[in-house]
Amino acid sequence: MPVSRRGFLRIVGPGAAMPISGAVLAARGLEAHLAEAQTQGRRARPVLPPGVEEIRISSNENPLGPGKAALDAILRKFPEGGRYPFNSTPSETDLVAAIAAKHKVKPDNVVVGAGSQEILKNAVRVFTGPGRGLITASPSFENCVATAKRLNHPITEVAVDSAFRLDLGPMLTASQGGGLVFLNNPNNPTATVHGIKAVTEFIEGLQRTSPGTAVLIDEAYHDYVTDPSYESAIPLALELPNVFVTRTFSKAYGMAGMRVGYAVGRAYTIRRLLTLKMPYNVSVFGVAAAIAAIGDQKHIDQERARNTEVRGFTIAALKDMSCKPADSQGNFLFADIGRPAKEFRDACAKSGVMVGRDFPPFERTHVRISIGTMDEMRKATEVFRSVLAALRTVTTTASAEKDRK
Amino acid sequence: MLSRRSFVRTVGIGAAAYIGARGRENSIWSALEPSLLALEPGTICLASNENPLGPGTTVLDAVKAAFGPTGAKPGRYDGSSGDLIDAIAKKQGVKPENIVLGCGSTQILRSATHLFTAKDKPLVGTIPTYEECAGYAEMMGNPVRPVPLDNGFTIDLGRFADAAKGAGLVFYCNPNNPTATYVGARATREFLAKVTRESPGTTILIDEAYFDYVTDPDHDTHIPIAVDNPRVIVARTFSKAYGMAGLRMGYAVGHPETIKKMAEWDGGYGTSSLNVLAMRGGLAAIQQDASVIAAERSRNKAVREFTMKWFADRGMKPTDSQANFMFVNIGRPAKEFREACKTKAILVARDFPPFEKTHCRISFGTMEEMRKAVGVFDEVLSKKATAA
Numbered sequence: 001m002p003v004s005r006r007g008f009l010r011i012v013g014p015g016a017a018m019p020i021s022g023a024v025l026a027a028r029g030l031e032a033h034l035a036e037a038q039t040q041g042r043r044a045r046p047v048l049p050p051g052v053e054e055i056r057i058s059s060n061e062n063p064l065g066p067g068k069a070a071l072d073a074i075l076r077k078f079p080e081g082g083r084y085p086f087n088s089t090p091s092e093t094d095l096v097a098a099i100a101a102k103h104k105v106k107p108d109n110v111v112v113g114a115g116s117q118e119i120l121k122n123a124v125r126v127f128t129g130p131g132r133g134l135i136t137a138s139p140s141f142e143n144c145v146a147t148a149k150r151l152n153h154p155i156t157e158v159a160v161d162s163a164f165r166l167d168l169g170p171m172l173t174a175s176q177g178g179g180l181v182f183l184n185n186p187n188n189p190t191a192t193v194h195g196i197k198a199v200t201e202f203i204e205g206l207q208r209t210s211p212g213t214a215v216l217i218d219e220a221y222h223d224y225v226t227d228p229s230y231e232s233a234i235p236l237a238l239e240l241p242n243v244f245v246t247r248t249f250s251k252a253y254g255m256a257g258m259r260v261g262y263a264v265g266r267a268y269t270i271r272r273l274l275t276l277k278m279p280y281n282v283s284v285f286g287v288a289a290a291i292a293a294i295g296d297q298k299h300i301d302q303e304r305a306r307n308t309e310v311r312g313f314t315i316a317a318l319k320d321m322s323c324k325p326a327d328s329q330g331n332f333l334f335a336d337i338g339r340p341a342k343e344f345r346d347a348c349a350k351s352g353v354m355v356g357r358d359f360p361p362f363e364r365t366h367v368r369i370s371i372g373t374m375d376e377m378r379k380a381t382e383v384f385r386s387v388l389a390a391l392r393t394v395t396t397t398a399s400a401e402k403d404r405k
Numbered sequence: 406m407l408s409r410r411s412f413v414r415t416v417g418i419g420a421a422a423y424i425g426a427r428g429r430e431n432s433i434w435s436a437l438e439p440s441l442l443a444l445e446p447g448t449i450c451l452a453s454n455e456n457p458l459g460p461g462t463t464v465l466d467a468v469k470a471a472f473g474p475t476g477a478k479p480g481r482y483d484g485s486s487g488d489l490i491d492a493i494a495k496k497q498g499v500k501p502e503n504i505v506l507g508c509g510s511t512q513i514l515r516s517a518t519h520l521f522t523a524k525d526k527p528l529v530g531t532i533p534t535y536e537e538c539a540g541y542a543e544m545m546g547n548p549v550r551p552v553p554l555d556n557g558f559t560i561d562l563g564r565f566a567d568a569a570k571g572a573g574l575v576f577y578c579n580p581n582n583p584t585a586t587y588v589g590a591r592a593t594r595e596f597l598a599k600v601t602r603e604s605p606g607t608t609i610l611i612d613e614a615y616f617d618y619v620t621d622p623d624h625d626t627h628i629p630i631a632v633d634n635p636r637v638i639v640a641r642t643f644s645k646a647y648g649m650a651g652l653r654m655g656y657a658v659g660h661p662e663t664i665k666k667m668a669e670w671d672g673g674y675g676t677s678s679l680n681v682l683a684m685r686g687g688l689a690a691i692q693q694d695a696s697v698i699a700a701e702r703s704r705n706k707a708v709r710e711f712t713m714k715w716f717a718d719r720g721m722k723p724t725d726s727q728a729n730f731m732f733v734n735i736g737r738p739a740k741e742f743r744e745a746c747k748t749k750a751i752l753v754a755r756d757f758p759p760f761e762k763t764h765c766r767i768s769f770g771t772m773e774e775m776r777k778a779v780g781v782f783d784e785v786l787s788k789k790a791t792a793a
Contacts, residue, residue: 065477082459082648114508114678254480257681275544279511283680284651
């Protein structure tokens with residue numbers, strides 16, 4: 001065996017003689033915590049008061065992280081940290097094959113990215129141009145817009161409808177002659193979803209009226225959807241040219257920090273994205289973890305059920321505070337708190353609760369809240385309750401004073 | 406993956422003619438090749454210029470710590486790119502604004518090629534050299550201007566400087582991959598000054614991937630020049646002496662304006678292409694005592710001397726290697742040698758045209774691996790070459 005593999009025990013030490021799992025990591029808790037503390041640099045978040053733990057519900061992450069199968073797979077790859085991903089076992093080719101098998105497609109229907117963000121960036125670079133702009137919703141995930149801005153390619157943002165859903169009719173009109181349509185379904189930050197019928201009609205309508213326009217359906221939150229009318233658009237992508245679906249391991253799979261995403265589409269469409277794919281873009285750990293995670297569908301089903309329950313709890317609590325969220329089909333929700341997100345965010349942060357950034361044009365009224373664990377959301381909703389009560393008092397007092405003047 | 410062969414295929418015919426003859430689409434598709442197969446257990450990999458010992462305990466401990474107490478941390482987008490940038494800046498004696506991180510130096514090489522080449526601003530590279538920049542330029546449809554090496558397989562600085570005139574980007578790989586030869590620090594400084602003077606619009610990307618393996622006394626980094634001169638960039642990687650090829654982390658050092666351009670194009674801020682394990686591992690790696698890399702350098706030097714002597718003793722003199730690999734005339738096609746070695750579980754490198762009929766690149770493993778490998782080389786090379 002190569003030295004690197006034989007050296008495993010030497011490298012990871014006596015602990016490795018035990019079955020390697022999340023439990024071993026848990027046993028290492030204090031050490032890991034100290035290492036973490038040491039790495040806090042000047043860009044780290046401000047330190048919270050003693051006894052206050054951070055509840056990070058700002059980035060639509062899975063609070064539990066990767067499943068056990070993925071963690072085990074990462075740890076087993078420690079001896080191969082020095083090998084390029086094409087030399088490791090499994091290799092990046094095996095990851096493409098595993099994704100292809102999951103979706104019952106061929107490897108040439110798949111391109112892997114360092115997160116789906118690499119694919120989003122490359123899609124804008126490939127499919128938009130000075131006269132072929134990007135069409136997206138407002139608000140929606142901003143990554144494609146940021147790339148198009150850098151390239152100086154035209155951007156059309158179409159407002160969401162009154163239910164905070166992508167407004168597909170006006171989007172279709174705006175897409176005529178465009179380069180790329182970004183269709184985030186469920187849509188971040190509004191968490192709303194369109195059923196497969198509406199998506200199909202949109203894409204077929206676009207192919208009829210503007211066949212040169214590509215469509216990227218970003219299904220990052222696919223695994224969290226519970227609306228029965230929703231289905232993946234992958235079958236459409238395999239049927240039609242210039243249509244592709246992106247997925248990520250950053251959400252339900254709990255691997256945001258590992259940077260693994262992919263796109264599925266017809267081979268010709270995928271080849272266009274492959275031209276800009278960075279070689280060796282996923283680490284040996286990411287490759288191994290993603291393959292293991294694909295093989296552990298039970299973990300995803302459990303994560304969906306967990307999220308659905310906590311989401312229901314959080315929505316009920318917010319309704320009780322008279323903050324009506326849009327219909328959430330993700331691991332986050334978009335709630336009308338009736339005041340600027342920044343005010344609310346800053347007040348919550350003082351209690352260690354971190355909520356989402358501003359999402360114009362709704363930053364004066366709406367906040368995006370990610371769904372943490374049930375325990376986290378019980379604590380967070382209590383913080384929301386007291387923060388909103390305090391802000392309402394301030395507002396009431398201020399308007400009363402204004403009335404007196 | 407872009408083909409490593411496509412560079413030479415292209416430049417051999419002339420990039421413009423090649424692309425013109427087959428159409429740009431064809432040239433793009435021809436650049437795709439399947440990934441290499443994963444290693445079989447028991448195989449000794451001398452094909453990819455990796456550090457055979459991997460990252461070492463300190464880095465792997467940091468990687469483990471990055472999981473957090475419950476293993477949940479990789480589920481979070483990690484914000485520690487700033488910490489890594491600070492640590493690299495400290496190590497290199499520069500400011501954080503002089504650094505941009507990449508998903509391996511691959512991302513750095515691609516960003517630079519994207520930003521500094523154009524239809525009328527060619528890429529200049531030696532032939533052969535590491536193919537990433539040329540492959541990307543070819544894919545963009547931007548011209549590639551190849552410059553042959555000298556008789557010692559070293560960069561021919563005079564011809565290189567001439568070719569640099571009017572170019573967009575000069576890719577200066579030193580030590581040069583695959584030939585392992587090295588241009589001394591003084592000569593490189595003179596080259597940089599000359600190109601900057603004669604072709605002020607040309608950017609020079611110095612790839613110092615193998616910097617830590619150089620033992621030549623006239624050795625120095627060109628980072629101090631890069632931070633002052635917006636037209637000079639130095640690329641570094643954690644994939645070689647730091648043994649972290651599997652983690653994907655590299656960086657560029659340069660003038661703040663140049664670095665800003667690269668960051669804006671493709672850099673991201675830690676939640677984009679950079680994984681948390683690489684960021685935390687990289688942080689631990691760069692903060693290690695200098696003796697760690699010095700030890701790796703002397704380990705490699707001993708293996709290098711052993712392997713080069715073995716070949717020289719048999720009348721096959723390798724080029725003067727200053728890296729963790731060597732380029733040697735084996736008097737037969739690399740493919741034939743490679744395939745024969747592969748049947749004995751030894752992997753050596755791909756073809757490097759125009760020398761694929763005679764030369765092979767061999768990475769250095771551990772001493773133990775090389776002792777085994779030369780046994781296989783002996784067996785393979787003792788058989789008469791079928792075609793030379």
